[in-house]
Amino acid sequence: MTDFSRGAVMRFHLLLPMFLLLAPTVLVAVPARGATAEAQTIIVSAEGLADPDAGIYRNDKGLLLDDLRADARRQVVEKAVGTLVESSTLVENFALIEDRVLTRSQGLIKNVIKESAPWRGEDGFMHILLKAEVFLSDIRDSLKELSRTQRISLIKEHGNPKISVAVRVKDAERGSEIPPERSEIAENILKQGISSFGYRVWSEPESGKAKDGQADFAISGEAKFKKVSVHLNASGLDVSKYVLTSWTVKCLNPLTGEEIYFNNQIPRKQSWNDEDAALADIGKLIAAEFTKDFFEDHLLSPSKIFQLQVSGLPDYDTGNLLKKELIGLRHMLNIEFRDFQAGQASLFEVDYSGSRENFVQSINEYMIAPLNKKFGGKTFAIDSARGDTVQVTFTPPAGEETATAFNRLPPAALYEAAPGRLQALAKDESTRAKLRELDPDFAAQLDSTPPVAAGGAKAAESF
Missing domain, CATH: 3.30.160 (Double Stranded RNA Binding Domain)
Incomplete structure (x- = not known):
């Protein structure tokens, strides 16, 4: 045996005990959070909003962007919660769900897939679009625990597949x-x-x-x-x-x-x-x-995909403006603008989390109604809904350019927003005054008195 071989063997014998000692550390890897097969995730797109005229942002534009992104993440998680909770239940128990689930948006989002550049709209709000992968199994566990401790039924029935x-x-x-x-x-x-x-x-x-x-x-x-x-x-x-x-x-x-x-x-x-x-x-x-x-x-999938055919869109940009509105709505998890035909049927693919039992009624309530509230009339109307295809007619609002109306008016999502979101969002009085003029419902939400705190005993009970 050469001197080199003898040295190699000696080094091997010296290092072997150390390797055996460290082997369990090397070979046993701790799985990353959400990496297990049981961790179910879903992809969700949402729109974040912020009031750029609020005083707290005048000298800190970085804080404005942070809050804008935080609102987008919060909307992503709220949409994911909406796949498990009926809309009426979410509204009735919003404060509870917000406190126990929505505030944990950072930990419930696995990763951000896509984020648009932020922009200030003609409606006065800052906007951003976000697509993220969310831990649905973690949200379900949180809701089950909340249902048990508060003795209320939060998770919706699965229907009759x-x-x-x-x-x-x-x-x-x-x-x-x-x-x-x-x-x-x-x-x-x-x-x-x-x-x-x-x-x-x-x-x-x-x-x-x-x-x-x-x-x-x-x-x-x-x-x-x-x-x-x-x-x-x-x-x-x-x-x-x-x-x-x-x-x-x-x-x-x-x-x-x-x-x-x-x-x-x-x-x-x-x-x-x-x-x-x-x-x-x-x-x-x-x-x-x-x-x-x-x-x-x-x-039982948290959502279903359907084809949305919209007739009457005047141009491609209007199609993208409609896509932006749909992304903001609570039950629209993801939207793909597949095909455009001016004046004819343009095609959108919608990942929808609303009810399947009364599908047409659900579409009318959670998609058509907020869009029509935004424009103040019957701008959108369902022509037919068969199988996985919904046909809708768009009638441009009278009196102004279609694109101007889309951009000037607040997002349709605010017309179905959970209680308290509008108050938290519109921080500047000029923004509040504008919203009051636009819709009586906005005025009622902005002028309502927040609920009185339950006090120390209640806080300690739920801590």
């Missing part, structure tokens, strides 16, 4: 060219398990396309059997058994095409005396994959 079911069976002896057959026995067992949760269940359409049936979620399974014959020497009889060689199951979101869940199994030593008994057990095996908690935690 529609789930389609299809189970197909294939005989291994028939080869791959023969398509599998539907099994009503297995499907009915699976339906029975899911309907016990109170959900609506029906068979997948014969086309095999889950979207044809407009189901919220589609469960499909396939089982492969092999018929085995055994000769019993004692009796001289030939006995046939059905052996399950494999089965698969998956759950699909028909709207997005995302496979939310899938599983493959190759069972061992499972056989049945007849095919019907085997199919019944297959239905039970697949049903066991899905619990009520599974549906509530993983399947």
